[in-house]
Amino acid sequence: MNILRSKPSASGLVEEMSIRSRRQFLSSAGAVTLSATGVALLSGCANAAKHDTEASATQQDVIILNTAISAEFEAVAAYQVGAQSGLLSSEVLKVALQFQGHHKEHIEALVNAVKSLGGTAVEAKTDYDFPLDQLKNQTNVLEFAAGLERGAVSAYAGAIPVFGDRDLAAAAASILADEAMHWAILRNALGLDPVPGAFFS
Amino acid sequence: MLKAIFMVISLLSFTAVAQGVTTVDIAQGRAIYATCMGCHSPERHRTGPQHCGLIGRKAGSAVGFDYSLAMQQSDIIWTKKTLDDFLTAPLRVIPGTKMAIAGISNKVDRANLISYLISLNQDAKCQYKEIP
Numbered sequence: 232m233n234i235l236r237s238k239p240s241a242s243g244l245v246e247e248m249s250i251r252s253r254r255q256f257l258s259s260a261g262a263v264t265l266s267a268t269g270v271a272l273l274s275g276c277a278n279a280a281k282h283d284t285e286a287s288a289t290q291q292d293v294i295i296l297n298t299a300i301s302a303e304f305e306a307v308a309a310y311q312v313g314a315q316s317g318l319l320s321s322e323v324l325k326v327a328l329q330f331q332g333h334h335k336e337h338i339e340a341l342v343n344a345v346k347s348l349g350g351t352a353v354e355a356k357t358d359y360d361f362p363l364d365q366l367k368n369q370t371n372v373l374e375f376a377a378g379l380e381r382g383a384v385s386a387y388a389g390a391i392p393v394f395g396d397r398d399l400a401a402a403a404a405s406i407l408a409d410e411a412m413h414w415a416i417l418r419n420a421l422g423l424d425p426v427p428g429a430f431f432s
Numbered sequence: 433m434l435k436a437i438f439m440v441i442s443l444l445s446f447t448a449v450a451q452g453v454t455t456v457d458i459a460q461g462r463a464i465y466a467t468c469m470g471c472h473s474p475e476r477h478r479t480g481p482q483h484c485g486l487i488g489r490k491a492g493s494a495v496g497f498d499y500s501l502a503m504q505q506s507d508i509i510w511t512k513k514t515l516d517d518f519l520t521a522p523l524r525v526i527p528g529t530k531m532a533i534a535g536i537s538n539k540v541d542r543a544n545l546i547s548y549l550i551s552l553n554q555d556a557k558c559q560y561k562e563i564p
Contacts, residue, residue, distance in 0.1 A: 287527075290528075291523070291528075291532065294500075294528070294529075294530060294532045295532040297530070298471070298479060298530050298531070298532050301471075301479040302470055302471055302478075302479045305478060305479060359478075360476045360477060360478070362476070378469065379470075381466065381469070381470075382466075382469040382470030382471070383470050384470070385466070385467040385468070385469070385470045386470030386471055386479075386533070387470075388467075389467070389470075389533030389534055390532060390533055390534075391534075392534040393523060393532055393533060393534050432467055
């Protein structure tokens, strides 16, 4: 199965670079927000209302990011369950671990964004209530993972319009694209139409 | 006179039932619920709380879920009406909620979704767990 081929190893470097550029991207987005807040602070009472609005928009962005981080942690834990289930062929296992790696990268980028906004990032839960009794074979695991990826697309689609900072919305959109690719690959592996429509939310 | 009142009542309830049948579609609602499943499931707490037993419950009160203060202090009881408001614009109705997503602007979609959420109270998958 061609689509289930693992990444060429040279991509490690590219990945490292892309993490770095994403970090810069997200932290510079944060810097813009902070300096705008700084200006509002300096310009005193006349702009107090504006400052309040900006501060609460920033707080809201932190909340949105933290909800996304929670969902990403769940995905990492779910792929861990899948990977350790002993139900996956070695080919599928490789893909599961690759996708899990992407979710870890999403978390890293999102946590950095929260920090750059002066917020505190949420931690992973110690325990996830997964429907383990329903995971009896590889198909069950793939369906479970596909459901999570489909849900992640919706979660980002819902979050993107409410970000105060448009750079964060753009970063979330690039994550959404990644989740959508995961979903399509998993559907394909399940023998389903990988792209079942033109629009998704 | 009594007969007239009875007729009015039965007419009213007939319209109510007819409206129920024509405007609310649980299967449609279930399909829309797919967009909630990034964070919710009917029977389990995930990034968002379980939806079993939602109708009639006080907002932010499901045992074992770590709600925002904003939702806990919102003083909302979940009914058709309060769900309709909340799902239109979660952040406007409960500023500071962790359910930080745009709402569902389509009224019919919301009505169908809410009918599905209501149906969960009767659903077998919600029966095995004690609903707080």
